[in-house]
Amino acid sequence: MTFLAPVAGIIGAALAVPALLLLYFLKLRRRPLRVSSVLLWEQAARDLQVNVPLRMIRWSWVLLLQLLALACLLVALARPAVPGAGPAGSRIIILIDCSASMRATDGGIGPAGAPRTRLDLARERALELIDSLGRTGSSRARAMVIALDASPRALTRFTSNLGELREAVRAIAPTDQPDDLAAAMRLVEAMTAEADGEETDDPAVVYLISDGGHAALSPQDRRGVLVRHVYAGPARGADADPRADNLGIVAISAQRDPDDPALVRVFARIQNAGPQEVSIAARCTLDGRVPEGGIRAVAVPAASAAPGGTIEPGEAGVHFTIRQTDPGIEQVVVVDLNREDLLAADDAAALVLPPVWRPRVLLVAPDSDAPPRPDVFLIQALEATEPATIRILGATEYAAGVATALQTGGDARRVPWRGFDLVVLDRVGPEVWPQAPTLSFGVPPTADGVELTGGPEPGGRPVARVIAWRRNHPALRYVSLDTLIVAPGAALRMPAESHADRAGRAAKFTELVDGTIGPLLIEIEHDTDAQDGAERVMRRIAAAFALERSNWGPDVSFPVFIANAVERLTESSGPSRLAWSIDTGARLPVVAPAAARSVIARTGTANLERVFAVSPTASDVATGLVGPLDRVGVWRLVGATQGAVEPGVVAANLVSPRESLIAVRPRAALGPGARADTLGEGLAADGRGRGGEREVWHWFVLAALGLMSIEWFVYAWRMRA
Known part of the structure; x- marks a missing residue:
């Protein structure tokens, strides 16, 4: 047990204990009274002995109980705390990774029998952290919740309302985006600087709840805050194989034949994060139809695990040559691996193939x-x-x-x-x-x-x-x-x-x-x-x-x-000549009718809808940015009013080698000098900070109240006797 305010306890003891003892050293002041005889009053002889300024303290249960009660109050004043029982610091940031790798379904089986994702585990860890914050007994501690993906965002401000924090954690939705931890740390810096303008000696503490697959943080990225990693992933031993069963498309492109524009060549690069070579029949569709030459067999070599926990994924390319029946219309090309694994977001990738354009x-x-x-x-x-x-x-x-x-x-x-x-x-x-x-x-x-x-x-x-x-x-x-x-x-x-x-x-x-x-x-x-x-x-x-x-x-x-x-x-006058797509973390400029104030993006694969604002311009149109689109798939764009939106179709892909690796690192890479943490170990990211400590001063206050109650009963019993 440690004391968070030992000086206050020492000063209190130096003042209170002598004051209590002094009450027992001083003689009792008595009123003179004439009596006929003291022979029948045996105690009178003793009373005559105390008619001096000071006296020696005699043994008394009342004094002992009073000293014990005072000691409990002084210990409570020194703020005792149990190490490793909760989050440290007065400003706590709960940073929850909701990037694509956190959708991997290797978190065990849930209560309903469905596989749990790593994000489900991250929510549980965050709720445990909030519960431990509620047991610290510190009224100074405040926390906030930040969702980590391609565009990190604060879900709450610094608050001591545990209910609000729990609701924010439960509301975090999965995404198919890569993470941007450096951007999240910039957001943390801005939020901590804005936190009521209060000055405190305690640095902000970031609890990063993730599978550890993010990029390493540099000392500059940590922005002067303590970073701790709380692992949220499958339970694995120290000697377990870090590779995971997952195939993913990490690159895709398509181009027309210069001599025959109806002939389209599609190329995709496939990454294998698993320990075994995998053979699949990859499929290429054109507006949902499999054209001639749309199925190709490909064998993807296994990933290799290097010393130190790093993984070198296996890679293979697949090439399709397909023909459009009408090159004058816009179509969507989709490459599908046609295989189930731990992560579904990278099993398919799409491209928008614009029509043949002539000036x-x-x-x-x-x-x-x-x-x-x-x-x-x-x-x-x-x-x-x-x-x-x-x-x-x-x-x-x-x-x-x-x-x-x-x-x-x-x-x-x-x-x-x-x-x-x-x-x-x-x-x-x-x-x-x-x-x-x-x-x-x-x-x-x-x-x-x-x-x-x-x-x-x-x-x-x-x-x-x-x-x-x-x-x-x-x-x-x-x-x-x-x-x-x-x-x-x-x-x-x-x-x-x-x-x-x-x-x-x-x-x-x-x-x-x-x-x-x-x-x-x-x-x-x-x-x-x-x-x-x-x-x-x-x-x-x-x-x-x-x-x-x-x-x-x-x-x-x-x-x-x-x-x-x-x-x-x-080349810049007409529409794009090449097949195109965007990453799930990117934004896309759009043109809508002048009367439109928003653009609605819908995807039929996941039945999702997103709304983005647009602004009118002097060119009788409205412009704006659509994105980031948080889920992979083919999105259809429509205006909130009548009229077409350009572009009308958007293909959003993950295509992230790091996310498709779905690597787990219980000891995450937080940069030079960083250390990992669990909810019970309490290790600061730079090795300097104190672990999470639960204050227990209120137990000593309750003990003091109990002792004072016993002291009152003892005193009353003596007076009655």
């Missing part, structure tokens, strides 16, 4: 002779890229459309380039350049401060030749410009200082082709804000010469350049 092209050409006549090599090269549509517009009609938009207050719905993903300017230099990706020939992008220059090359020849070009640039891949000649020579002059467009966005200039008299081809990039709030890049590619004044049009490299340029300029 819409607006070609603006001179129209001095109606109808407009674009360069024949240019139109043929554009048609070879197989765009969704090509509309040819004359320079006069383009200018009229811009003028109409300006007359209506700059209405963006009336501009000529609305509805197009790429604008191609063939020898047409408009006064108002389109706010869209642009490819121009023979005209400088004056909106970006670029000027056109010309003149003979050194030596007096009125032509321009190529000196060098950026062979690794996406627009010039597989393009050879050794034989390109421009006559008469022309070049582009970029602004000497940084230039901003009308919207105030700074431009980045890149010289793609350098000629004998200056740049022949340049790229200009602007950062723009998309409707979903994400930053995207709008690009322009400008050639200093018209095709009719060069020998590039009939060259074999020109169609290759056009295909590269169309892909480069439109």
Whole structure:
């Protein structure tokens, strides 16, 4: 037993014990009384002996009982405590791991006969901790509950209300997210700093209740608090095999064949955390249907257990080649391991496969002779890229459309380039350049401060030749410009200082082709804000010469350049070209109808629903972030009002090698100098702090009250006698 306030007990004893004894040392003050004789009063002779200032103390049961009662009160004043019987500290944080690994069903069998998860064990440990907190007898101790997953959150503030703490623990739901212990420690730091502004010498104590599978904490992550680990996992001996029976998909991707977009290749990486090699028949489905080639046999090697308790999982890859019947629609690809094990969250992974997307092209050409006549090599090269549509517009009609938009207050719905993903300017230099990706020939992008220059090359020849070009640039891949000649020579002059467009966005200039008299081809990039709030890049590619004044049009490299340029300029205009998904701990920007104030996410596999707020913007839409989605599966997004949400389907996957390992570490990795703890051992994480101690001063107070009651009866009995 230890004393939490020994000084107070010593001071109390120094004052109270002498005061009590002094009462027995002092003589009794008596009133003089005349009597006829003292022969019949035997006690009178003794009384005469006490008529002195002080006297020796005589044996008395009353004095003994009073001293014992006083001793009990003084011990209670010193705050006695029993070590290892409860949580330590006046500020206690109960941090409960509810990440994906805590859903592993190896916690034994529950009362209803169903397997218990590690999270069930963690709740029990937390409730035991709260019960022990209630037995400490300390009115200063306060606690709070934090749920640990990808986005740690406080479920209560610091409180001494044990009922509130118990309800918060019981309300913790399982998730399919990885844990972020460093973020949880940052939250702990913020909550302890905010706790009523009280100053205390006791550091905050964090009880981390988990299976120990989290990443190690650095001393900086511990944020000056004591961290203790309370193990919540299957009971295993010190020499038990740490490996667990679990297969999980830890990576997934898919891409279309460049020559046959209907052909889709899907790849998945499978991890084995168990001690045995496992052979399975993996399955790939397309909108719930198993296509031809959708089942593959794969053998995943066993995990190896290294000295020190570390596990090296076995891994294997599986590849599917499937064909879409209609590549023009969005579909969901799911890879399923088709096997039951300890953790179900990583047994399947999904991807959203967007439809084959082709850009819409607006070609603006001179129209001095109606109808407009674009360069024949240019139109043929554009048609070879197989765009969704090509509309040819004359320079006069383009200018009229811009003028109409300006007359209506700059209405963006009336501009000529609305509805197009790429604008191609063939020898047409408009006064108002389109706010869209642009490819121009023979005209400088004056909106970006670029000027056109010309003149003979050194030596007096009125032509321009190529000196060098950026062979690794996406627009010039597989393009050879050794034989390109421009006559008469022309070049582009970029602004000497940084230039901003009308919207105030700074431009980045890149010289793609350098000629004998200056740049022949340049790229200009602007950062723009998309409707979903994400930053995207709008690009322009400008050639200093018209095709009719060069020998590039009939060259074999020109169609290759056009295909590269169309892909480069439109890569951020349309939807994603690749199959995509998000992690369960990630957030996704969405665009909803302007009238919507929230977006609802629903998944049919687990019958779950989540609601996320969106805000209206100046673009007649509402934007916001969806996520984190706490469970794996395919989620459908709908607006709270009528109207579609983009994207409408989201695939959320775990794909976390650490969580799929479902490793258990009764002595968790809390960083250098850290130590594990159980509810009874009371070991501080850094080895300095005192263990959990249950105060027992109230028992000594009750004992003092009992002794005082006995003393009263003894005194009354003596007086009666």
